[in-house]
Amino acid sequence: MDSSIRVLPDALVGRIAAGEVVERPASVIKELVENSLDAGAAHIEVSLDGEPQQFMQVADDGKGISAEELTLAVQRHATSKIQESDDLTQIHTLGFRGEGLAAIGAVARLRLSSRPLDSEMGASVFVEDGRIGAVEPIARAHGTTVEIRDLFFSTPARRRYLKSQTAEVRAISQLLQAYALGNPGVGFSLMQRSKQAFHFPAAPDLASRAAQILGAKRLDRMFPVEIEEADLALEGFLGAPEDSRARSGHQIFLVNGRWVTSPLLRQVVRQAYSDLIPPGRHPEALLSLRLPPEDVDVNVHPTKKEIRLRRERELYPRLTELLRRRVEGHFPSFQLSGQPEESLPDVLEEGRPESQTSLPLYPTSPKAEAEGWVSDQSSVVLPFPKTETKDSAEPTLANLWQLHETYICARVKQGLLIIDQHAAHERVLYEQALKRLQGDPPLSQELLFPLVVELTPDEFAVLLDSLSLLEKVGFHLETFGGTSVLVHAIPAGVREWKHGALLKDILDHISDLPSEMENHERVARSVACHGAVKAGQTLGNVEMNELVDQLFATEKPQGDPHGRPVFLRIELNELHRRFGRSS
Ligand SMILES: Nc1ncnc2c1ncn2[C@@H]1O[C@H](COP(=O)(O)OP(=O)(O)OP(=O)(O)O)[C@@H](O)[C@H]1O
Ligand SMILES: [Mg+2]
Numbered sequence: 001m002d003s004s005i006r007v008l009p010d011a012l013v014g015r016i017a018a019g020e021v022v023e024r025p026a027s028v029i030k031e032l033v034e035n036s037l038d039a040g041a042a043h044i045e046v047s048l049d050g051e052p053q054q055f056m057q058v059a060d061d062g063k064g065i066s067a068e069e070l071t072l073a074v075q076r077h078a079t080s081k082i083q084e085s086d087d088l089t090q091i092h093t094l095g096f097r098g099e100g101l102a103a104i105g106a107v108a109r110l111r112l113s114s115r116p117l118d119s120e121m122g123a124s125v126f127v128e129d130g131r132i133g134a135v136e137p138i139a140r141a142h143g144t145t146v147e148i149r150d151l152f153f154s155t156p157a158r159r160r161y162l163k164s165q166t167a168e169v170r171a172i173s174q175l176l177q178a179y180a181l182g183n184p185g186v187g188f189s190l191m192q193r194s195k196q197a198f199h200f201p202a203a204p205d206l207a208s209r210a211a212q213i214l215g216a217k218r219l220d221r222m223f224p225v226e227i228e229e230a231d232l233a234l235e236g237f238l239g240a241p242e243d244s245r246a247r248s249g250h251q252i253f254l255v256n257g258r259w260v261t262s263p264l265l266r267q268v269v270r271q272a273y274s275d276l277i278p279p280g281r282h283p284e285a286l287l288s289l290r291l292p293p294e295d296v297d298v299n300v301h302p303t304k305k306e307i308r309l310r311r312e313r314e315l316y317p318r319l320t321e322l323l324r325r326r327v328e329g330h331f332p333s334f335q336l337s338g339q340p341e342e343s344l345p346d347v348l349e350e351g352r353p354e355s356q357t358s359l360p361l362y363p364t365s366p367k368a369e370a371e372g373w374v375s376d377q378s379s380v381v382l383p384f385p386k387t388e389t390k391d392s393a394e395p396t397l398a399n400l401w402q403l404h405e406t407y408i409c410a411r412v413k414q415g416l417l418i419i420d421q422h423a424a425h426e427r428v429l430y431e432q433a434l435k436r437l438q439g440d441p442p443l444s445q446e447l448l449f450p451l452v453v454e455l456t457p458d459e460f461a462v463l464l465d466s467l468s469l470l471e472k473v474g475f476h477l478e479t480f481g482g483t484s485v486l487v488h489a490i491p492a493g494v495r496e497w498k499h500g501a502l503l504k505d506i507l508d509h510i511s512d513l514p515s516e517m518e519n520h521e522r523v524a525r526s527v528a529c530h531g532a533v534k535a536g537q538t539l540g541n542v543e544m545n546e547l548v549d550q551l552f553a554t555e556k557p558q559g560d561p562h563g564r565p566v567f568l569r570i571e572l573n574e575l576h577r578r579f580g581r582s583s
Pocket of ligand 1: 034035036039060062063065073074078079080096098100101102144
């Protein structure tokens with residue numbers, strides 16, 4: 001083979017360049033829809049007919065292209081959107097390279113037909129394999145239509161990499177929905193084999209558009225974000241922590257109306273939820289960020305899907321903090337109906353098993369109760385300390401019931417709340433422990449008979465290491481010769497002492513947690529995890545009420561310290577829908 005260097009023919013150069021812009025049918029639609037939006041279209045209609053690579057069409061009612069400029073429009077590096085190099089730093093349009101139509105024309109059969117607003121007649125031009133045909137006059141309405149047939153007919157290798165028809169159509173539909181969210185004022189429709197797959201009429205704002213696309217039900221479960229500052233605006237919706245997903249595909253990010261993949265925004269959102277969701281899961285998010293055009297560099301990737309934000313270092317912490325405040329400020333105001341216990345449905349009351357503990361849940365003497373005094377029985381289940389706000393003489397109990405000795409169910413205004421009793425108690429104990437470690441006075445339950453617990457040398461070493469922290473959270477401990485320890489008191493609120501096994505479990509847990517984790521975090525987590533009520537333990541109505549009260553008095557009731565959800569909400573609307581009732 002002759003290896004001398006030569007300049008490649010234009011058609012081949014065009015095809016190579018096109019390869020970067022047009023990866024699949026959805027990339028064609030992206031180029032065409034962006035052109036329609038730049039042309040100020042009020043409505044954009046995309047039509048498919050079977051396999052998208054065989055036929056796709058995008059029609060708009062935008063400003064159109066004059067007959068004289070049609071040929072120019074399909075040539076490489078021909079654009080009406082920028083003129084000089086400086087314009088690249090101030091891009092106000094979605095397109096700017098003058099490459100979209102030429103790239104598609106290099107790898108497909110393309111017909112561009114248009115009629116500008118001020119013209120009596122329309123015109124059309126055909127491009128095949130990069131060759132531009134003659135411009136012909138046609139009669140048509142104002143606006144532009146681009147028809148694409150036989151995508152990749154001249155590059156069979158590309159064709160082989162196409163996914164199934166369903167996958168390609170899904171990608172197109174997803175893309176249109178994202179652009180529709182980025183441009184609520186523009187109507188969008190998708191036709192498939194002459195049937196309407198969807199139609200989103202022009203909407204006044206993002207919230208109305210989001211309701212058209214996501215549906216009111218899904219949007220109801222999300223909470224709105226609206227931040228307006230001098231140099232940025234952030235608008236959209238974030239999902240409840242309990243609705244987090246395993247894949248980040250449920251996040252849509254728009255920057256200046258452009259649909260982008262933004263690792264930065266993905267990170268910002270993830271950070272904002274911190275430990276409200278478990279590692280490896282992603283909150284649902286729809287965020288539209290508006291920044292001054294000079295702060296967004298779109299010219300970093302041929303498909304313009306990736307962007308660079310010029311003030312990234314400043315924006316990252318700022319956006320994270322703004323969203324974090326928004327996420328934390330979103331606490332569900334569950335109104336547990338304060339109905340008396342008699343109103344529990346009979347069937348639930350009858351089916352309730354007897355409490356597993358034979359001891360009274362609350363100490364009998366008022367003095368003992370005040371001191372948080374408990375008996376030292378290995379099987380005893382300790383009470384939840386009463387919350388101070390509660391009038392203990394006449395408590396108003398909410399209508400709660402326990403499911404499988406694991407979940408607490410509550411009727412709330414809009415439906416049903418299901419709380420994981422262990423996770424809820426873990427959250428409560430965790431926050432209490434952290435507060436005490438940060439300076440709140442320790443709160444203990446004295447053991448009736450102080451107990452000597454024999455530890456292994458390893459456990460004893462951990463104990464000595466964390467002794468002062470354990471005392472702060474409420475343990476009262478005394479070394480007792482060798483590797484034994486005398487326990488006088490345990491933290492208030494801890495449910496089961498298990499005849500000393502609790503302390504050993506806590507010490508094991510502390511040493512299992514990663515050493516990078518701060519000591520007080522490790523102690524708080526361990527105490528919370530082992531001190532919390534377990535699944536399988538029966539709770540009475542008073543106890544359930546105390547726990548639920550305490551849970552919703554915590555700072556982050558949604559997640560346990562590991563980020564697992566603490567409660568789920570089932571909306572009444574959802575139940576109505578599943579039972580085929582119109583709500
Ligand atoms: N639907 C349309 N309505 C009106 N004008 C259009 C339309 N589509 C394309 N044009 C005109 O054709 C030109 C070329 O379009 P093309 O998509 O190739 O490049 P571009 O949009 O300028 O830049 P980019 O390559 O970044 O998309 C545009 O600059 C615009 O003037
Ligand atoms: Mg374009």
